[in-house]
Amino acid sequence: MIRLEKVTVAYGSRVILDAIDLEVPTGKTMVILGESGSGKTTILKCVLGTLHPHSGRVLANGQNIATLNDDELLRFRQRMGMVFQEGALFDSLTVGENVAFWLWEHTDLSEEKVEARVRTLLRFVGLEDSIDFRPSDLSGGMRRRVAIARAMAAEDPAFMLYDEPTTGLDPFTSKSICDLMRRVQREFSTTNIVVTHDLTDAYRVGDLFTFIKDARVIATGSRQEIERSSDPFIRTFLSLDS
Amino acid sequence: MFEKSLGLALGLLGTVQSFTLMVSRSFRYLFVHFRLRESLLEMDRLGVGSIPIVFLANLFAGLDMALQFSVVMAPYGATNLLGKVVATSVIRDMGPVLASLVMSARVTAGIASELGMMATTQQIEALLVMGVDPVDRLVAPKLLAGMVMLPVLSVVGDFLGVLAGLAVAMFGAHVPAPLYWSGVRTALTLPNLVNGMVKPFVFGFILVSIGCYYGLRTSGGAQGVGRATTKAVVYAAIWILIANFLISKLLIDVWGWKL
Numbered sequence: 001m002i003r004l005e006k007v008t009v010a011y012g013s014r015v016i017l018d019a020i021d022l023e024v025p026t027g028k029t030m031v032i033l034g035e036s037g038s039g040k041t042t043i044l045k046c047v048l049g050t051l052h053p054h055s056g057r058v059l060a061n062g063q064n065i066a067t068l069n070d071d072e073l074l075r076f077r078q079r080m081g082m083v084f085q086e087g088a089l090f091d092s093l094t095v096g097e098n099v100a101f102w103l104w105e106h107t108d109l110s111e112e113k114v115e116a117r118v119r120t121l122l123r124f125v126g127l128e129d130s131i132d133f134r135p136s137d138l139s140g141g142m143r144r145r146v147a148i149a150r151a152m153a154a155e156d157p158a159f160m161l162y163d164e165p166t167t168g169l170d171p172f173t174s175k176s177i178c179d180l181m182r183r184v185q186r187e188f189s190t191t192n193i194v195v196t197h198d199l200t201d202a203y204r205v206g207d208l209f210t211f212i213k214d215a216r217v218i219a220t221g222s223r224q225e226i227e228r229s230s231d232p233f234i235r236t237f238l239s240l241d242s
Numbered sequence: 243m244f245e246k247s248l249g250l251a252l253g254l255l256g257t258v259q260s261f262t263l264m265v266s267r268s269f270r271y272l273f274v275h276f277r278l279r280e281s282l283l284e285m286d287r288l289g290v291g292s293i294p295i296v297f298l299a300n301l302f303a304g305l306d307m308a309l310q311f312s313v314v315m316a317p318y319g320a321t322n323l324l325g326k327v328v329a330t331s332v333i334r335d336m337g338p339v340l341a342s343l344v345m346s347a348r349v350t351a352g353i354a355s356e357l358g359m360m361a362t363t364q365q366i367e368a369l370l371v372m373g374v375d376p377v378d379r380l381v382a383p384k385l386l387a388g389m390v391m392l393p394v395l396s397v398v399g400d401f402l403g404v405l406a407g408l409a410v411a412m413f414g415a416h417v418p419a420p421l422y423w424s425g426v427r428t429a430l431t432l433p434n435l436v437n438g439m440v441k442p443f444v445f446g447f448i449l450v451s452i453g454c455y456y457g458l459r460t461s462g463g464a465q466g467v468g469r470a471t472t473k474a475v476v477y478a479a480i481w482i483l484i485a486n487f488l489i490s491k492l493l494i495d496v497w498g499w500k501l
Binding site: 048050070074075076077078080081082084085086088089090091101102105106150 | 359363371374375
């Protein structure tokens, strides 16, 4: 379970998150929706521990991330997979090496075992044939798939975080990425947070939904609960998308 | 005015603090989590890849220095000292400084732009998320490579500079080769050699650490990468010259006015 309690982040006088409360139950996918610049990605940074909130607590499976020192944070992140907006693949490495990276860093597996695991993961995302490609040779959708495979490289990832995973993709590719995210959740029982501004994709992958506006959570709940909301911002957001 | 000065002072303190932290973490990783493969790769990239430009720079510096010294020394009939003068200048100052300045254009710029690009495309963040400290994976091996390879390049560059000086001495100033080499041999003193090894070691540290520091702190897309790279190269060059003076002064204080 991931829980944010009264989390506040501010840069000078500019408040990015204002006493946010959020709870993602184990094995569920929480989609965070809102306008660009509303602080959605900041929530992911707080969960990752790359940004420390000015007040409040971020708990992952009961562990307060803000109290961890650098080494503990690095260890904690080993159970976390993150898919960045553009994939953030290491462009000096091949696709296979990108996926193998985590295994090289954190295990003593032999090269044969690493390659077998890499092939399994790439097969899972449908890109086994691209193992020797460079990230620059891949399309946007393929890069996201490799990024998902890389994030899954840990034997037992407990949390998966997705930052705008379908931005800039065509509708078919977006759908295939959403389907893949669903498969990851189903097969690995991960607890997920997805940041997006695309409602269609949000409905495809989400179990729970949170709307952020002006640094605050204005609504959170299931799809039905969100659709019943009378908040003018949410009504406008839903109507614009439809 | 006061607030502006205070802001600048605090900014400078912050820079010193984060730079010191990065460097101390790098040294810690070199001892507790040494990466042989990455270090060797970096030595190949930073060092072996720089051989042609360092050689060229030292070759022409040696030629020019011998030429200029022979013009100054000829009226006094002192061209028989050409070997000693050229070798001393090359080993103590010109070799290390020139190799470092040339390498700052290649190595510091290369590191700053590489890490800057990684920072702006979230690759640095991806490393952190994967439980890998970028200082461990990226900075420490480069730092070691810089501190090992610059002295090596400098020594080979020094030899080439002295050899180039021989050509000018023989064909320009008509100094016999044995006389030139005996002058060179008298320049191979302990103070000179220590000078010639300590400087490139420190310059290697400066080149790499400044490149890494500005690279890792890059923000603002392609423009940001350009800004970081320019800053890194300029600061590296300035710090090399400052360090050169300070080391010269320190070693002269230690050894006295010996050559």
